[in-house]
Amino acid sequence: MSKYTTGELAKLCGVTVRTVQYYDTRGILIPSELSEGGRRLYSDDDLKCMKIICFLRELDLPINAISQILNEEHPEKVISLLIEHQEKSLSDEISDKQEKLEKLRELKNGLKSHESFSLESIGDIAVIMEGKKKLKRMRWMMILTGIPVTALQCFSIIFWIVKGIWWPFVLWVLVAIPWGIIVSRYYFRQVKYICPECHELFKPTLKEAFWANHTPTTRKLTCTACGHRGFCVEVWGGDGK
Secondary structure (H helix, E strand, C coil), X not given: CCCECHHHHHHHHCCCHHHHHHHHHCCCCCCCEECCXXXXXECHHHHHHHHHHHHHHHCCCCXXXXXXXXXXXXXXXXXXXXXXXXXXXXXXXXXXXXXXHHHHHHHHHHHHCCCCCCHXXXXXXXXXXXXXXXXXXXXXXXXXXXXXXXXHHHHHHHHHHHHCCCHHHHHHHHHHHHHHHHHHHHHHHHEEEECCCCCCEECCXXXXXXXXXXXXXXXXXXXXXXXCEEEEEXXXXXXXX
């Protein structure tokens, strides 16, 4: 079994010699034995215990609390819970940092698409980024709800051509029209548009938005704030207010 001096133990655990000596005087980590010359000698078990103490100190636990935990009948259970909690905390922190990194990269890429940018253009990009996931989720929901309607349309047309029976197509029309109205109203309640001229967020009327020329991310509208007519960027509009 290995034996470690105070200096060796301190080096292995990344602390100072004075720290190891302090834990000894507090009775938290007493050396397994003393050499003939009176030097403290620590075992492998002491090394493991020291690493646990260092971990608990990183969690900002006071010395008295650490001493009490180590004196418990089953200290490993408490330490195991602390480790699990710290693992989850670090995992959440990593996820948060990763999300921020993705936002920075999106902002960086967004700025590259602007030959000249201002505070207003940066603000526009930030608004787009903020609701990007929500918009994507809503569009996917619309696609999924539209699959049965599309399937019914295909079935009814084939049935009409092959069998000469037209009533399934009428049934599809009776389903498709209300579905289209409900989905369109819901969609346009959830989105807003950024005017490229005044950079204001605005909501067009349902009629204008529905019939406007559009791309997947823009729609040709008249800004209600400045009156400019052109392609405006579609963004998430929250609860539709």
